[in-house]
Amino acid sequence: MAKPNHEGSILEAKRSKLAPPPLYTVVLLNDDFTPMDFVVLVLQKFFSMDRERAMQIMLKVHMEGRGVCGLFPRDIAATLIDSYQQLWTQPFDASAGPKSLELPRTGKSDLGSILFDNAMFQIETAVKFASSVPTMLKSVSEVVGKIADPKSRDSLASMASPPTILNKAISSERSFAGTSISLSRAKAVAKASGGKLNDVVLALASGVLRRYLVSQGALPNKSLTAAVPISLREEGNADANNQVFGMICSIATHIEDPKARLEAIIAQSSKSKEMSHPLRALMPQISNLSMLGAPIVVQILSLLYSRSNLSDVLPPAANVTVSNVPGPRQTLYAAGAELLHIFPVSISAHGLALNITVQSYRDQLDFGFIAGANIIPHVQILCDMLPQEFEALEAAYGLTPAALKGAAE
Numbered sequence: 001m002a003k004p005n006h007e008g009s010i011l012e013a014k015r016s017k018l019a020p021p022p023l024y025t026v027v028l029l030n031d032d033f034t035p036m037d038f039v040v041l042v043l044q045k046f047f048s049m050d051r052e053r054a055m056q057i058m059l060k061v062h063m064e065g066r067g068v069c070g071l072f073p074r075d076i077a078a079t080l081i082d083s084y085q086q087l088w089t090q091p092f093d094a095s096a097g098p099k100s101l102e103l104p105r106t107g108k109s110d111l112g113s114i115l116f117d118n119a120m121f122q123i124e125t126a127v128k129f130a131s132s133v134p135t136m137l138k139s140v141s142e143v144v145g146k147i148a149d150p151k152s153r154d155s156l157a158s159m160a161s162p163p164t165i166l167n168k169a170i171s172s173e174r175s176f177a178g179t180s181i182s183l184s185r186a187k188a189v190a191k192a193s194g195g196k197l198n199d200v201v202l203a204l205a206s207g208v209l210r211r212y213l214v215s216q217g218a219l220p221n222k223s224l225t226a227a228v229p230i231s232l233r234e235e236g237n238a239d240a241n242n243q244v245f246g247m248i249c250s251i252a253t254h255i256e257d258p259k260a261r262l263e264a265i266i267a268q269s270s271k272s273k274e275m276s277h278p279l280r281a282l283m284p285q286i287s288n289l290s291m292l293g294a295p296i297v298v299q300i301l302s303l304l305y306s307r308s309n310l311s312d313v314l315p316p317a318a319n320v321t322v323s324n325v326p327g328p329r330q331t332l333y334a335a336g337a338e339l340l341h342i343f344p345v346s347i348s349a350h351g352l353a354l355n356i357t358v359q360s361y362r363d364q365l366d367f368g369f370i371a372g373a374n375i376i377p378h379v380q381i382l383c384d385m386l387p388q389e390f391e392a393l394e395a396a397y398g399l400t401p402a403a404l405k406g407a408a409e
Helices: 036-046 051-064 074-089 111-131 133-148 150-158 183-193 197-215 258-279 283-290 295-308 380-396 401-408
Strands: 002-004 010-012 023-029 066-073 174-182 225-231 244-250 320-325 354-361 364-372
Touching (some): 023 051, 023 074, 036 111, 051 066, 174 183, 183 197, 183 258, 183 364, 183 380, 197 225, 197 258, 197 354, 244 258, 258 380
Antiparallel strands (some): 002 010, 174 364, 225 244, 354 364
């Protein structure tokens, strides 16, 4: 602003120029105890970085021993460092940070990018596994405790699987067949027995296996067991691993009466769930461990197991796999054609030659039987036995078609 002086001349006010404050580099140093996800959280919270930039700095610190967080005036730099030190002295709230480590990917298909993306995946998997060690130790401790409990001896004994003709090494060929029963009628049996639909599915599988093994003169005196897969994957979880919990359950094949057999399965199913509960938290972590290392290692081990015929020598963990998968209740169409059935095609394995998978669709239960062709050449035989077994189970509870029609009226 210009002002006139007493002599008529003009004076101009001088504007003082402020020198920019010196900038200080804030450096993050690597150590052997700070978790990676904690570093990412700090960079996002105090240095206003987006997740991708925070990941890059964290990896630079991890790989090179140090990383630059930014340039700041002395006071701001001191405040940031002080805030970080205060955060480090407080208990770390894991819920405040990311639930899982997500490292950047190139998304490219050249060899170098593929190797880099795989390295990022291996780091993520290792971090997940390391963070789950306390949970795994707790689960193992609970399992050991249940095994040592004298009250659990009967339940453990019932989960032991007898050797059968189904528990051998399989060939590369498969035998497959499917059949269906009414879903509402199966639910009526479950309600009458006081059990669940899954118990009815196990009872039907048990009855079919009993009929087949009797026809082959190969029914063991001890009950067969079923491996029952149960999904542990939460909604929205897209982790690239198998989050499946397997329960071993006796299916009472030594009992001839269908009603008594179903009641025994209901009781045994409850005991098996109680015995297997500590393993629920352990199974996804074992899956994470299996993802470490090159997939070819798993392939080589599987090949060695199949070529060695160990499944013919080792005692079976279970005799059959039985899985029940809920499906759509509405009618589906493909290119305008009505979809009549969904017969699931699952997996046969060495030592578990037969797999029975069930999927509900509309008001029906579609059964898919798949077996190693060298063990059961014509699995259609088992499919033909299932409707007979279902009718026998309904009759045991007085749920004949005539009785159901009368109740509806």
